[in-house]
Amino acid sequence: MKNKLNLNRKYTKFALACFFITGFTVYASGAKELLEKYEKDAGKKFNASQGKEFFEKRNPETEKSCIDCHNRDIKKEGEQKVLFSLFSIDVPALSVSANKEAFKSSKKAAKEFDNYCEEVWQRVCTAEEKGNMLLYFMEN
Numbered sequence: 693m694k695n696k697l698n699l700n701r702k703y704t705k706f707a708l709a710c711f712f713i714t715g716f717t718v719y720a721s722g723a724k725e726l727l728e729k730y731e732k733d734a735g736k737k738f739n740a741s742q743g744k745e746f747f748e749k750r751n752p753e754t755e756k757s758c759i760d761c762h763n764r765d766i767k768k769e770g771e772q773k774v775l776f777s778l779f780s781i782d783v784p785a786l787s788v789s790a791n792k793e794a795f796k797s798s799k800k801a802a803k804e805f806d807n808y809c810e811e812v813w814q815r816v817c818t819a820e821e822k823g824n825m826l827l828y829f830m831e832n
């Protein structure tokens with residue numbers, strides 16, 4: 693009886709380890725996949741500190757920036773004011789280590805990158821700008 697119990701514990705530990713390992717690769721893969729795509733498009737390696745700078749920069753023309761809604765501390769949720777600031781909705785943390793839902797789908801993330809670049813910069817961002825930001829989100 694005692695032996696059987698020990699064996700079960702071993703299996704449980706093994707199963708848990710497998711679960712964490714596959715869980716980790718799945719959540720990190722969307723971001724990695726997207727980074728590889730941008731790298732191919734831009735033809736160069738990225739720079740996370742330039743990404744941070746661009747993410748926090750305000751466009752003087754639209755007077756908007758990414759951190760109007762996202763938190764400057766990318767490990768924390770931001771908030772977006774809606775309906776004349778009467779309400780606010782949570783905006784996801786973009787740090788891959790802090791938010792395991794972030795960049796789960798590379799397709800969706802690529803679309804949001806383009807939508808919000810359009811909103812702040814009135815154009816889609818270049819592969820280099822997006823790659824720099826994504827690297828910053830992945831390393832922090």
Ligand code: HEC
Pocket residue numbers: 747756757758759760761762772782783784786793794795796797800801804805808809811812813825
């Ligand atoms: C007006 C508010 C607002 C601004 C400004 C904004 N975002 Fe966002 N962003 C959001 C919201 C809300 C979501 C979540 C959308 C959803 O999940 O449907 C989001 C999601 C994203 C995502 C997807 C993350 C994922 O895990 O899929 C990326 C990437 C992103 N934003 C980047 C940016 C960048 C870069 C800028 C600046 C150029 C920016 N955002 C500016 C509100 C904003």
